Amino acid sequence: MPQTLVIKIGTSSLTQPETGLLALSTIATLAEVLSQLRSKGHRVILVSSGAVGVGSARLGLTERPKSIALKQAVAAVGQGRLMRVYDDLFTTLQQPIAQVLLTRSDLVQRSRYLNVYNTFRELLELGVIPIVNENDTVAVEELKFGDNDTLSALVASLVEADWLFLLTDVDKLYSADPRSVPDAKPISLVNSIKELTAMQVQTGGQGSQWGTGGMVTKISAARIATAAGVRTVITQGQYPHNISKIINGESIGTQFEPQPEPTGARKRWIAYGLVPLGKLYLDNGAATAISDGGKSLLAAGITEVKGEFDTQEAVGIFDGDGNEIARGLVNYSSNELQKIRGRHSREIREILGYEGAETVVHRDNLVLI
Ligand SMILES: Nc1ncnc2c1ncn2[C@@H]1O[C@H](COP(=O)(O)OP(=O)(O)O)[C@@H](O)[C@H]1O
Numbered sequence: 205m206p207q208t209l210v211i212k213i214g215t216s217s218l219t220q221p222e223t224g225l226l227a228l229s230t231i232a233t234l235a236e237v238l239s240q241l242r243s244k245g246h247r248v249i250l251v252s253s254g255a256v257g258v259g260s261a262r263l264g265l266t267e268r269p270k271s272i273a274l275k276q277a278v279a280a281v282g283q284g285r286l287m288r289v290y291d292d293l294f295t296t297l298q299q300p301i302a303q304v305l306l307t308r309s310d311l312v313q314r315s316r317y318l319n320v321y322n323t324f325r326e327l328l329e330l331g332v333i334p335i336v337n338e339n340d341t342v343a344v345e346e347l348k349f350g351d352n353d354t355l356s357a358l359v360a361s362l363v364e365a366d367w368l369f370l371l372t373d374v375d376k377l378y379s380a381d382p383r384s385v386p387d388a389k390p391i392s393l394v395n396s397i398k399e400l401t402a403m404q405v406q407t408g409g410q411g412s413q414w415g416t417g418g419m420v421t422k423i424s425a426a427r428i429a430t431a432a433g434v435r436t437v438i439t440q441g442q443y444p445h446n447i448s449k450i451i452n453g454e455s456i457g458t459q460f461e462p463q464p465e466p467t468g469a470r471k472r473w474i475a476y477g478l479v480p481l482g483k484l485y486l487d488n489g490a491a492t493a494i495s496d497g498g499k500s501l502l503a504a505g506i507t508e509v510k511g512e513f514d515t516q517e518a519v520g521i522f523d524g525d526g527n528e529i530a531r532g533l534v535n536y537s538s539n540e541l542q543k544i545r546g547r548h549s550r551e552i553r554e555i556l557g558y559e560g561a562e563t564v565v566h567r568d569n570l571v572l573i
Protein backbone atom coordinates (compact mmCIF):
# COMPACT_ATOMS: atom_id res chain seq x y z
CA MET A 205 0.00 0.00 0.00
CA PRO A 206 1.40 3.45 -0.88
CA GLN A 207 2.68 5.28 2.18
CA THR A 208 3.84 8.82 2.92
CA LEU A 209 7.50 8.96 3.92
CA VAL A 210 9.48 11.91 5.27
CA ILE A 211 13.23 11.36 5.20
CA LYS A 212 15.53 13.80 6.98
CA ILE A 213 19.23 13.68 6.28
CA GLY A 214 21.68 15.56 8.50
CA THR A 215 24.85 17.41 7.59
CA SER A 216 26.91 14.66 9.23
CA SER A 217 25.66 12.15 6.62
CA LEU A 218 25.77 14.52 3.63
CA THR A 219 29.37 15.60 4.06
CA GLN A 220 32.71 13.94 4.72
CA PRO A 221 33.77 14.62 8.28
CA GLU A 222 37.44 15.33 7.46
CA THR A 223 36.97 17.75 4.56
CA GLY A 224 33.38 18.96 4.74
CA LEU A 225 33.06 18.06 1.06
CA LEU A 226 29.90 16.34 -0.16
CA ALA A 227 29.55 12.60 0.52
CA LEU A 228 28.63 11.96 -3.11
CA SER A 229 28.11 8.20 -2.95
CA THR A 230 25.70 8.54 -0.01
CA ILE A 231 23.72 11.26 -1.77
CA ALA A 232 23.62 9.30 -5.03
CA THR A 233 22.41 6.15 -3.28
CA LEU A 234 19.81 8.16 -1.39
CA ALA A 235 18.55 9.61 -4.68
CA GLU A 236 18.30 6.09 -6.12
CA VAL A 237 16.45 4.70 -3.13
CA LEU A 238 14.00 7.62 -2.93
CA SER A 239 13.31 7.43 -6.69
CA GLN A 240 12.63 3.69 -6.38
CA LEU A 241 10.25 4.30 -3.48
CA ARG A 242 8.48 6.93 -5.58
CA SER A 243 8.15 4.58 -8.53
CA LYS A 244 6.52 2.03 -6.20
CA GLY A 245 3.83 4.63 -5.53
CA HIS A 246 5.01 5.96 -2.15
CA ARG A 247 4.82 9.70 -1.50
CA VAL A 248 8.29 10.92 -0.56
CA ILE A 249 9.50 14.16 1.07
CA LEU A 250 13.21 14.75 1.69
CA VAL A 251 14.21 17.19 4.43
CA SER A 252 17.84 17.97 3.72
CA SER A 253 20.27 19.86 5.93
CA GLY A 254 23.66 20.83 4.59
CA ALA A 255 23.26 24.43 3.39
CA VAL A 256 25.61 25.78 6.06
CA GLY A 257 28.04 22.83 5.85
CA VAL A 258 28.26 22.85 2.05
CA GLY A 259 28.46 26.67 1.93
CA SER A 260 31.28 26.59 4.47
CA ALA A 261 33.24 24.04 2.43
CA ARG A 262 32.69 26.15 -0.72
CA LEU A 263 34.05 29.23 1.02
CA GLY A 264 36.93 27.42 2.70
CA LEU A 265 35.67 27.95 6.27
CA THR A 266 37.07 25.39 8.67
CA GLU A 267 34.39 25.61 11.32
CA ARG A 268 30.63 26.19 11.48
CA PRO A 269 29.98 29.96 11.41
CA LYS A 270 28.79 31.35 14.73
CA SER A 271 27.50 34.83 13.86
CA ILE A 272 23.96 34.87 12.51
CA ALA A 273 24.76 37.10 9.54
CA LEU A 274 27.65 34.87 8.44
CA LYS A 275 25.56 31.72 8.86
CA GLN A 276 22.79 33.25 6.75
CA ALA A 277 25.23 34.29 4.04
CA VAL A 278 26.96 30.90 4.01
CA ALA A 279 23.60 29.07 3.84
CA ALA A 280 22.70 31.11 0.75
CA VAL A 281 25.87 29.84 -0.92
CA GLY A 282 25.38 26.23 0.20
CA GLN A 283 21.65 25.82 -0.51
CA GLY A 284 22.08 26.54 -4.22
CA ARG A 285 24.94 24.11 -4.55
CA LEU A 286 23.09 21.43 -2.66
CA MET A 287 20.01 21.73 -4.88
CA ARG A 288 22.15 21.62 -7.98
CA VAL A 289 23.64 18.30 -6.89
CA TYR A 290 20.21 16.89 -6.02
CA ASP A 291 18.74 18.07 -9.30
CA ASP A 292 21.56 16.49 -11.32
CA LEU A 293 21.15 13.14 -9.55
CA PHE A 294 17.37 13.02 -9.53
CA THR A 295 17.16 14.25 -13.14
CA THR A 296 19.42 11.36 -14.19
CA LEU A 297 16.86 9.09 -12.55
CA GLN A 298 13.98 10.97 -14.23
CA GLN A 299 12.57 11.96 -10.86
CA PRO A 300 11.28 15.54 -10.63
CA ILE A 301 12.11 17.42 -7.43
CA ALA A 302 11.12 20.75 -5.88
CA GLN A 303 12.80 23.07 -3.43
CA VAL A 304 10.64 24.07 -0.42
CA LEU A 305 12.28 26.51 1.99
CA LEU A 306 10.31 27.13 5.17
CA THR A 307 10.56 29.39 8.18
CA ARG A 308 8.75 28.88 11.43
CA SER A 309 6.45 31.82 10.67
CA ASP A 310 5.12 29.84 7.70
CA LEU A 311 3.64 27.37 10.17
CA VAL A 312 2.67 29.86 12.89
CA GLN A 313 -0.03 31.60 10.89
CA ARG A 314 -2.91 29.20 10.33
CA SER A 315 -3.61 30.39 6.77
CA ARG A 316 0.05 29.98 5.79
CA TYR A 317 0.17 26.58 7.50
CA LEU A 318 -2.76 25.43 5.39
CA ASN A 319 -1.13 26.92 2.34
CA VAL A 320 2.06 24.93 2.95
CA TYR A 321 -0.09 21.82 3.40
CA ASN A 322 -1.81 22.44 0.06
CA THR A 323 1.53 22.93 -1.69
CA PHE A 324 2.88 19.63 -0.35
CA ARG A 325 -0.32 17.83 -1.30
CA GLU A 326 -0.13 19.17 -4.84
CA LEU A 327 3.57 18.34 -5.23
CA LEU A 328 3.03 14.79 -3.96
CA GLU A 329 0.08 14.36 -6.28
CA LEU A 330 2.31 15.43 -9.18
CA GLY A 331 4.80 12.71 -8.23
CA VAL A 332 7.44 15.24 -7.24
CA ILE A 333 9.87 14.74 -4.34
CA PRO A 334 9.89 18.03 -2.39
CA ILE A 335 13.29 18.79 -0.87
CA VAL A 336 12.77 20.85 2.26
CA ASN A 337 15.14 22.95 4.34
CA GLU A 338 14.78 25.83 6.73
CA ASN A 339 15.10 29.14 4.89
CA ASP A 340 18.22 29.94 6.89
CA THR A 341 19.01 33.04 4.87
CA VAL A 342 15.92 34.94 6.00
CA ALA A 343 14.86 33.17 9.23
CA VAL A 344 15.04 35.42 12.28
CA GLU A 345 16.30 34.04 15.57
CA GLU A 346 12.99 34.19 17.46
CA LEU A 347 11.11 32.44 14.68
CA LYS A 348 13.42 29.60 13.78
CA PHE A 349 12.96 25.86 13.78
CA GLY A 350 16.66 25.96 14.64
CA ASP A 351 17.23 22.38 13.58
CA ASN A 352 15.92 20.17 10.82
CA ASP A 353 14.97 17.32 13.16
CA THR A 354 12.16 19.50 14.51
CA LEU A 355 11.33 20.81 11.04
CA SER A 356 11.05 17.27 9.64
CA ALA A 357 8.77 16.19 12.51
CA LEU A 358 6.49 19.18 11.90
CA VAL A 359 6.41 18.43 8.17
CA ALA A 360 5.63 14.75 8.91
CA SER A 361 2.82 15.85 11.22
CA LEU A 362 1.55 18.38 8.67
CA VAL A 363 1.27 15.84 5.85
CA GLU A 364 0.17 13.05 8.24
CA ALA A 365 3.06 10.86 7.15
CA ASP A 366 3.29 7.15 7.92
CA TRP A 367 7.06 7.25 8.49
CA LEU A 368 9.72 9.73 9.54
CA PHE A 369 13.34 8.65 9.00
CA LEU A 370 16.05 10.64 10.77
CA LEU A 371 19.27 9.75 8.94
CA THR A 372 22.40 10.54 10.89
CA ASP A 373 25.99 9.39 11.46
CA VAL A 374 25.24 6.82 14.18
CA ASP A 375 23.40 3.55 13.52
CA LYS A 376 20.88 4.05 16.31
CA LEU A 377 20.09 5.69 19.59
CA TYR A 378 22.22 4.52 22.54
CA SER A 379 21.83 4.88 26.28
CA ALA A 380 24.57 7.53 26.04
CA ASP A 381 26.67 9.12 23.28
CA PRO A 382 28.64 6.12 21.90
CA ARG A 383 31.52 8.44 20.95
CA SER A 384 32.28 9.31 24.53
CA VAL A 385 30.76 6.24 26.25
CA PRO A 386 31.98 3.16 24.32
CA ASP A 387 29.91 0.66 26.35
CA ALA A 388 26.64 2.60 25.85
CA LYS A 389 23.71 0.21 25.21
CA PRO A 390 21.94 0.26 21.84
CA ILE A 391 18.18 0.90 21.88
CA SER A 392 16.24 -0.78 19.05
CA LEU A 393 12.62 -0.17 19.95
CA VAL A 394 10.90 2.58 21.90
CA ASN A 395 7.28 1.73 22.62
CA SER A 396 6.40 5.12 24.06
CA ILE A 397 8.07 8.40 24.89
CA LYS A 398 7.25 7.68 28.54
CA GLU A 399 9.34 4.51 28.28
CA LEU A 400 12.15 6.56 26.75
CA THR A 401 12.00 9.09 29.58
CA ALA A 402 12.33 6.21 32.04
CA MET A 403 15.45 4.96 30.19
CA GLN A 404 17.18 8.26 31.02
CA VAL A 405 19.12 8.37 27.76
CA GLN A 406 22.12 10.68 27.92
CA THR A 407 22.43 12.92 24.90
CA GLY A 408 25.65 14.75 25.64
CA GLY A 409 26.51 17.88 23.72
CA GLN A 410 25.44 19.44 20.48
CA GLY A 411 26.32 16.55 18.15
CA SER A 412 29.00 16.30 15.48
CA GLN A 413 31.13 19.22 14.30
CA TRP A 414 28.76 20.36 11.56
CA GLY A 415 25.47 19.04 12.90
CA THR A 416 22.92 21.00 14.92
CA GLY A 417 21.34 19.71 18.08
CA GLY A 418 22.75 16.16 18.30
CA MET A 419 20.42 13.49 19.70
CA VAL A 420 18.37 15.89 21.84
CA THR A 421 16.56 17.33 18.84
CA LYS A 422 16.06 13.86 17.32
CA ILE A 423 14.34 12.65 20.47
CA SER A 424 12.11 15.71 20.64
CA ALA A 425 11.35 15.25 16.91
CA ALA A 426 10.35 11.64 17.65
CA ARG A 427 8.05 12.94 20.37
CA ILE A 428 6.29 15.37 18.02
CA ALA A 429 6.04 12.86 15.17
CA THR A 430 4.88 9.84 17.21
CA ALA A 431 2.23 12.00 18.89
CA ALA A 432 0.96 12.75 15.38
CA GLY A 433 0.81 9.01 14.64
CA VAL A 434 4.05 8.90 12.60
CA ARG A 435 6.36 5.89 13.07
CA THR A 436 9.82 7.39 13.57
CA VAL A 437 13.22 5.80 12.92
CA ILE A 438 16.74 6.95 13.75
CA THR A 439 19.20 5.20 11.44
CA GLN A 440 22.50 5.65 9.65
CA GLY A 441 22.50 7.91 6.58
CA GLN A 442 25.42 6.06 5.02
CA TYR A 443 23.15 3.13 4.11
CA PRO A 444 20.06 4.55 2.41
CA HIS A 445 18.98 1.04 1.26
CA ASN A 446 18.03 0.41 4.86
CA ILE A 447 15.02 2.70 4.38
CA SER A 448 13.34 0.15 2.08
CA LYS A 449 14.34 -2.71 4.36
CA ILE A 450 12.84 -0.96 7.39
CA ILE A 451 9.58 -0.27 5.56
CA ASN A 452 9.49 -3.99 4.75
CA GLY A 453 9.67 -4.84 8.44
CA GLU A 454 13.39 -5.29 9.20
CA SER A 455 14.47 -4.18 12.64
CA ILE A 456 17.24 -1.70 11.81
CA GLY A 457 18.11 1.49 13.70
CA THR A 458 15.94 2.73 16.56
CA GLN A 459 12.22 2.58 15.88
CA PHE A 460 9.69 4.64 17.83
CA GLU A 461 6.15 3.26 17.84
CA PRO A 462 3.52 5.82 16.80
CA GLN A 463 1.41 7.04 19.71
CA PRO A 464 -1.36 8.98 18.02
CA GLU A 465 -3.04 11.35 20.43
CA PRO A 466 -6.73 11.88 19.85
CA THR A 467 -6.16 15.42 18.61
CA GLY A 468 -7.01 16.80 15.22
CA ALA A 469 -4.66 18.64 12.87
CA ARG A 470 -5.62 22.02 14.34
CA LYS A 471 -4.69 20.98 17.87
CA ARG A 472 -1.37 19.57 16.63
CA TRP A 473 -0.74 22.96 15.05
CA ILE A 474 -1.43 24.64 18.41
CA ALA A 475 0.84 22.18 20.26
CA TYR A 476 3.83 22.06 17.94
CA GLY A 477 3.42 24.46 15.02
CA LEU A 478 3.09 27.61 17.10
CA VAL A 479 5.79 29.34 19.10
CA PRO A 480 4.57 30.01 22.67
CA LEU A 481 5.17 33.66 23.52
CA GLY A 482 4.35 33.43 27.21
CA LYS A 483 3.89 31.14 30.17
CA LEU A 484 0.92 30.70 32.48
CA TYR A 485 1.53 29.00 35.85
CA LEU A 486 -1.45 27.30 37.50
CA ASP A 487 -2.42 26.26 41.01
CA ASN A 488 -2.96 22.55 41.64
CA GLY A 489 -6.72 22.65 41.20
CA ALA A 490 -6.55 24.28 37.79
CA ALA A 491 -3.69 21.99 36.66
CA THR A 492 -5.78 18.91 37.57
CA ALA A 493 -8.95 20.30 35.99
CA ILE A 494 -7.06 20.73 32.72
CA SER A 495 -4.99 17.53 32.77
CA ASP A 496 -7.63 15.13 34.02
CA GLY A 497 -10.93 16.90 33.52
CA GLY A 498 -10.57 18.32 30.00
CA LYS A 499 -11.75 21.70 31.29
CA SER A 500 -11.12 25.20 29.92
CA LEU A 501 -8.64 27.41 31.78
CA LEU A 502 -10.17 30.14 33.94
CA ALA A 503 -8.43 33.22 35.35
CA ALA A 504 -8.99 32.01 38.91
CA GLY A 505 -6.47 29.13 38.55
CA ILE A 506 -3.59 31.25 37.20
CA THR A 507 -0.93 32.15 39.74
CA GLU A 508 1.70 33.76 37.50
CA VAL A 509 1.96 35.21 33.98
CA LYS A 510 5.29 35.49 32.16
CA GLY A 511 6.13 37.02 28.78
CA GLU A 512 4.36 39.49 26.55
CA PHE A 513 1.64 38.33 24.23
CA ASP A 514 -1.55 39.47 22.62
CA THR A 515 -4.96 37.88 22.58
CA GLN A 516 -5.19 34.73 20.38
CA GLU A 517 -1.46 34.10 20.68
CA ALA A 518 0.05 30.84 21.95
CA VAL A 519 1.23 30.24 25.50
CA GLY A 520 2.70 27.33 27.43
CA ILE A 521 0.68 26.24 30.47
CA PHE A 522 2.63 24.99 33.52
CA ASP A 523 1.72 23.23 36.76
CA GLY A 524 2.96 24.35 40.17
CA ASP A 525 6.15 22.26 39.77
CA GLY A 526 7.09 24.11 36.60
CA ASN A 527 6.25 21.24 34.20
CA GLU A 528 4.64 22.24 30.94
CA ILE A 529 1.30 20.43 30.80
CA ALA A 530 -0.47 22.10 27.89
CA ARG A 531 -0.39 24.76 25.22
CA GLY A 532 -3.20 26.97 24.11
CA LEU A 533 -4.43 30.14 22.46
CA VAL A 534 -5.34 32.86 24.95
CA ASN A 535 -8.45 35.03 25.00
CA TYR A 536 -6.59 37.80 26.89
CA SER A 537 -3.31 39.63 26.40
CA SER A 538 -0.50 39.38 28.98
CA ASN A 539 -1.35 42.89 30.26
CA GLU A 540 -4.96 41.92 30.87
CA LEU A 541 -3.98 38.62 32.46
CA GLN A 542 -1.65 40.33 34.93
CA LYS A 543 -4.75 42.16 36.21
CA ILE A 544 -7.23 39.28 36.28
CA ARG A 545 -5.06 36.28 37.29
CA GLY A 546 -6.35 34.55 40.41
CA ARG A 547 -9.71 36.32 40.11
CA HIS A 548 -13.17 34.91 39.50
CA SER A 549 -14.56 35.22 35.95
CA ARG A 550 -17.48 37.36 37.16
CA GLU A 551 -14.99 39.99 38.45
CA ILE A 552 -13.32 40.44 35.04
CA ARG A 553 -15.79 43.04 33.81
CA GLU A 554 -15.20 45.25 36.83
CA ILE A 555 -11.41 44.90 36.81
CA LEU A 556 -10.90 45.51 33.08
CA GLY A 557 -13.84 47.84 32.57
CA TYR A 558 -15.24 45.75 29.74
CA GLU A 559 -16.80 42.36 29.17
CA GLY A 560 -14.27 39.71 28.20
CA ALA A 561 -14.40 36.00 27.48
CA GLU A 562 -15.36 33.73 30.36
CA THR A 563 -12.36 31.48 29.78
CA VAL A 564 -8.68 32.44 29.47
CA VAL A 565 -8.04 29.44 27.21
CA HIS A 566 -11.10 27.63 25.90
CA ARG A 567 -10.73 23.85 25.83
CA ASP A 568 -11.17 23.86 22.02
CA ASN A 569 -7.97 25.92 21.87
CA LEU A 570 -6.11 23.92 24.50
CA VAL A 571 -3.98 20.83 23.95
CA LEU A 572 -2.26 18.66 26.54
CA ILE A 573 1.37 17.84 25.81
N1 LIG B 1 22.47 8.77 23.24
C1 LIG B 1 23.04 8.95 22.02
N2 LIG B 1 22.96 7.97 21.09
C2 LIG B 1 23.50 8.13 19.86
N3 LIG B 1 24.17 9.26 19.45
C3 LIG B 1 24.28 10.28 20.33
C4 LIG B 1 23.73 10.17 21.66
N4 LIG B 1 23.98 11.35 22.30
C5 LIG B 1 24.65 12.13 21.46
N5 LIG B 1 24.85 11.52 20.25
C6 LIG B 1 25.57 12.14 19.11
O1 LIG B 1 24.64 12.70 18.19
C7 LIG B 1 25.32 12.81 16.93
C8 LIG B 1 24.34 13.03 15.79
O2 LIG B 1 23.78 14.34 15.89
P1 LIG B 1 24.11 15.49 14.81
O3 LIG B 1 25.59 15.69 14.74
O4 LIG B 1 23.28 16.67 15.12
O5 LIG B 1 23.68 14.77 13.48
P2 LIG B 1 22.92 15.24 12.17
O6 LIG B 1 23.85 16.17 11.44
O7 LIG B 1 22.72 13.93 11.48
O8 LIG B 1 21.64 15.89 12.59
C9 LIG B 1 26.11 11.52 16.86
O9 LIG B 1 27.26 11.67 16.08
C10 LIG B 1 26.43 11.19 18.33
O10 LIG B 1 27.80 11.47 18.64
Ligand SMILES: N[C@@H](CCC(=O)OP(=O)(O)O)C(=O)O
Pocket residue numbers: 213214215216252253254255256257279337338340350351352353414415416417418
Ligand atom coordinates in the same frame (compact mmCIF):
# COMPACT_ATOMS: atom_id res chain seq x y z
N1 LIG C 1 19.22 24.36 7.91
C1 LIG C 1 20.57 23.97 8.29
C2 LIG C 1 20.59 22.65 8.99
C3 LIG C 1 20.34 22.71 10.45
C4 LIG C 1 20.42 21.28 11.03
O1 LIG C 1 19.50 20.82 11.71
O2 LIG C 1 21.50 20.53 10.75
P1 LIG C 1 21.68 18.96 11.05
O3 LIG C 1 21.82 18.76 12.54
O4 LIG C 1 22.90 18.57 10.34
O5 LIG C 1 20.46 18.26 10.53
C5 LIG C 1 21.45 23.78 7.05
O6 LIG C 1 20.92 23.46 5.98
O7 LIG C 1 22.67 23.88 7.18
